Amino acid sequence: MSSYVEENYLKAIYKLTERNKDGAYTNDIAYELNVKPATVTESIKKLGEKGVIHYEKYKAVTLTEAGKLIAIKTIRKHRLWEVFLVEKLGFKWDEIHPMAEELEHINFEELTERLANFLGNPEFDPHGDPIPDKDGVFSNNKSVKLTSLALNTTVVMTGIENHTPSFLQHLDKLGLKLGVQVTLKEIVDFDKSVLVSVNGKKGFYLSHDIANNILCK
Amino acid sequence: MSSYVEENYLKAIYKLTERNKDGAYTNDIAYELNVKPATVTESIKKLGEKGVIHYEKYKAVTLTEAGKLIAIKTIRKHRLWEVFLVEKLGFKWDEIHPMAEELEHINFEELTERLANFLGNPEFDPHGDPIPDKDGVFSNNKSVKLTSLALNTTVVMTGIENHTPSFLQHLDKLGLKLGVQVTLKEIVDFDKSVLVSVNGKKGFYLSHDIANNILCK
DNA sequence: TATAATATTTAGGTTTGCCTAAATGTATTT
DNA sequence: AAATACATTTAGGCAAACCTAAATATTATA
Numbered sequence: 001m002s003s004y005v006e007e008n009y010l011k012a013i014y015k016l017t018e019r020n021k022d023g024a025y026t027n028d029i030a031y032e033l034n035v036k037p038a039t040v041t042e043s044i045k046k047l048g049e050k051g052v053i054h055y056e057k058y059k060a061v062t063l064t065e066a067g068k069l070i071a072i073k074t075i076r077k078h079r080l081w082e083v084f085l086v087e088k089l090g091f092k093w094d095e096i097h098p099m100a101e102e103l104e105h106i107n108f109e110e111l112t113e114r115l116a117n118f119l120g121n122p123e124f125d126p127h128g129d130p131i132p133d134k135d136g137v138f139s140n141n142k143s144v145k146l147t148s149l150a151l152n153t154t155v156v157m158t159g160i161e162n163h164t165p166s167f168l169q170h171l172d173k174l175g176l177k178l179g180v181q182v183t184l185k186e187i188v189d190f191d192k193s194v195l196v197s198v199n200g201k202k203g204f205y206l207s208h209d210i211a212n213n214i215l216c217k
Numbered sequence: 218m219s220s221y222v223e224e225n226y227l228k229a230i231y232k233l234t235e236r237n238k239d240g241a242y243t244n245d246i247a248y249e250l251n252v253k254p255a256t257v258t259e260s261i262k263k264l265g266e267k268g269v270i271h272y273e274k275y276k277a278v279t280l281t282e283a284g285k286l287i288a289i290k291t292i293r294k295h296r297l298w299e300v301f302l303v304e305k306l307g308f309k310w311d312e313i314h315p316m317a318e319e320l321e322h323i324n325f326e327e328l329t330e331r332l333a334n335f336l337g338n339p340e341f342d343p344h345g346d347p348i349p350d351k352d353g354v355f356s357n358n359k360s361v362k363l364t365s366l367a368l369n370t371t372v373v374m375t376g377i378e379n380h381t382p383s384f385l386q387h388l389d390k391l392g393l394k395l396g397v398q399v400t401l402k403e404i405v406d407f408d409k410s411v412l413v414s415v416n417g418k419k420g421f422y423l424s425h426d427i428a429n430n431i432l433c434k
Numbered sequence: 435t436a437t438a439a440t441a442t443t444t445a446g447g448t449t450t451g452c453c454t455a456a457a458t459g460t461a462t463t464t
Numbered sequence: 465a466a467a468t469a470c471a472t473t474t475a476g477g478c479a480a481a482c483c484t485a486a487a488t489a490t491t492a493t494a
Contacts, residue, residue, distance in 0.1 A: 005451070026472055039452055041473055046450095058459065058472060089331040102323050108316050114306040222481070243442055256482055258443055263480090275442060275489060 001046055004105045007074045008033060009043055010052060013063055014071035023060030072136040073112075078104035079125035080115050086126040087119065093126045094168035109134075127168075128159025128178050128215065143215035146182065146194065147208060154183040159215035167213065174204065182216060218263055221322045224291045225250060226260055227269060230280055231288035240277030289353040290329075295321035296342035297332050303343040304336065310343045311385035326351075344385075345376025345395050345432065360432035363399065363411065364425060371400040376432035384430065391421065399433060 012032040016024035029044070030037045048055030052067030063071060081103040085096040113134060116122075123139055124130055132138045143158045157180050160167070171177065175198055185203050186195035192208035206214075229249040233241035246261070247254040265272030269284030280288060298320040302313040330351060333339075340356055341347055349355045360375045374397050377388070388394065392415055402420050403412035409425035423431075 001450075027470090035451085036453065037472065038454080038474080043451075045473095085328070089328070089335055091327075091331070095327075099323070099325050099328050102325075106316070106319050106323075108319075110308075110312075111302070111306070111316050114308070118306055218480070244440090252481085253483065254442065255444080255484080260481075262443095 001043070001050070003107060005043070006047065006050075006052070007070060007105055009047060010063065010067050010071040011074050013053060013061060014068065014075070017062060020060070023054075023062040025060050029061075069136050072132050072138075074104050076132045076134070076136070077106070077112055079129060079131040080112065080119060080122070082125045082127070083119050083122045083131075084115065092168075092172075094165040094172070096126065097163060097165075124159075124178075126178075127163055128157075141217075143217045146184070146196070146206075146211040146214040146216055147192070149184045149216070151184060151187060154181055155216035156180070157182050157214060158217045160213055161215060162213040167210075170210070171214075174198070174206075176214070182214075218260070218267070220324060222260070223264065223267075223269070224287060224322055226264060227280060227284050227288040228291050230270060230278060231285065231292070234279060237277070240271075240279040242277050246278075286353050289349050289355075291321050293349045293351070293353070294323070294329055296346060296348040297329065297336060297339070299342045299344070300336050300339045300348075301332065309385075309389075311382040311389070313343065314380060314382075341376075341395075343395075344380055345374075358434075360434045363401070363413070363423075363428040363431040363433055364409070366401045366433070368401060368404060371398055372433035373397070374399055374431060375434045377430055378432060379430040384427075387427070388431075391415070391423075393431070399431075 009029065012029050013024040016028050016032065026037050026040045026044070030040045033040070044053060044055050044061050047053045047067070048061070051064055052070060053061045053063055055061050078100045081100045082096045085091040085099060086093060091099075116131075116134070122131055123141075128143075130138050130141055141158075145161075146155075146157075149155060157176060157178055159178070160171070176182075181199050183197045183200075183203075184194060185197055188194070188205070193205050194208070194211045195203045195205050196211075197203040226246065229246050230241040233245050233249065243254050243257045243261070247257045250257070261270060261272050261278050264270045264284070265278070268281055269287060270278045270280055272278050295317045298317045299313045302308045302316055303310060308316075333348075333351070339348055340358075345360075347355050347358055358375075362378075363372075363374075366372060374393060374395055376395070377384070393399075398416050400414045400417075400420075401411055402414055405411070405422070410422050411425070411428045412420045412422050413428075414420040
């Protein structure tokens with residue numbers, strides 16, 4: 001199995017396992033990777049034989065330590081390239097994902113580490129997601145959802161939980177970028193939408209769906 | 218055919234056609250790409266159908282305009298990444314080829330052009346090879362071989378015609394890098410080796426083979 | 435020009451990563 | 465607990481990109 005394909009499977013399984021500790025299901029992996037479930041069955045069987053995942057027929061799969069490390073290293077590469085694309089090449093945060101999706105599969109450890117160094121060993125990518133170190137260790141940074149705050153709390157926006165271009169572009173329009181100060185002014189009982197004030201300016205309403213995808217600290 | 222494979226075939230054909238205007242031969246393409254001639258036959262048939270090369274049974278193949286453009290754009294990407302690896306990440310000129318060989322296949326025009334801009338739109342890569350512009354045009358820069366100079370000529374080293382790490386490392390050891398002043402002091406009749414002085418310092422001998430791979434202006 | 439040497443192509447195979455359709459297993463609901 | 469719904473796997477296929485061995489063209493040489 002090419003490292004390109006393998007890394008994508010492991011990344012998908014990693015992501016799904018974060019959401020559901022039992023492991024990743026065939027159908028969900030198929031959805032993540034835009035392939036059919038039958039293809040996934042075939043692939044995860046091979047990945048199991050290779051020792052990067054735990055595979056048992058009809059069970060959710062989980063990553064072995066080896067598999068987890070590959071997944072995390074792929075995430076590291078992805079996020080470092082995203083920093084490069086934004087900080088050095090001036091791309092916007094909603095434009096970079098497809099490019100990073102390719103660049104993450106360039107496997108030269110020396111390249112990755114020199115890139116990290118060139119970028120100042122960033123700890124977060126342009127979306128606020130943490131960048132694991134070269135041994136695969138994440139700094140534990142406990143952000144919470146904007147929807148979980150108590151009224152009249154002021155926090156700093158640190159991340160997001162949805163990376164679609166349309167969501168990112170909408171945040172731009174609202175002036176909601178990483179680092180801004182957000183104060184929760186009101187929680188509307190009817191639909192759980194929230195009134196927020198950004199950097200002390202006049203407030204505006206955010207739907208619960210939007211607020212729920214914003215992380216802060 | 219994946220763009221990865223296609224670009225490598227077109228690049229190989231481009232290179233071979235530079236050497237031999239008749240076109241590229243099956244065997245030579247196979248050697249360049251480390252595949253068997255039978256595989257090349259199969260592939261060039263497909264590339265012919267696709268319209269990127271002119272293919273006729275038993276004849277040397279040449280690039281169509283479309284194919285030539287793809288080849289040159291691949292070369293552009295390769296050389297821009299090489300500049301990045303040396304200028305920004307601090308790699309040495311003998312280390313970068315394998316990485317650039319992968320990075321060249323990342324196809325996002327906006328990425329390439331922003332990268333070029335970030336690097337200051339360089340005209341030459343770290344080996345002195347010209348970087349075509351985004352429309353595939355090379356600036357014509359007529360360097361000549363060190364072996365073609367008349368005695369006592371002083372020139373600037375501008376490029377090389379061999380990119381193997383061992384050759385590059387040897388040049389490093391001799392202090393022969395792009396931009397140095399080289400004076401041709403002697404041509405040994407016996408073996409055509411040459412005595413050169415670099416930046417006005419004490420001279421040393423270079424075999425004809427080495428001198429013949431050094432370009433200057 | 436016939437023969438030998440070399441280059442190219444054809445024929446038939448393999449592996450990888452995908453597919454559809456059918457079969458089978460697991461989970462949920464009545 | 466049986467029936468139904470849903471998830472997963474199996475079986476059989478396909479295209480891409482590689483391979484080896486054999487056949488056929490071309491080119492060079494005697």
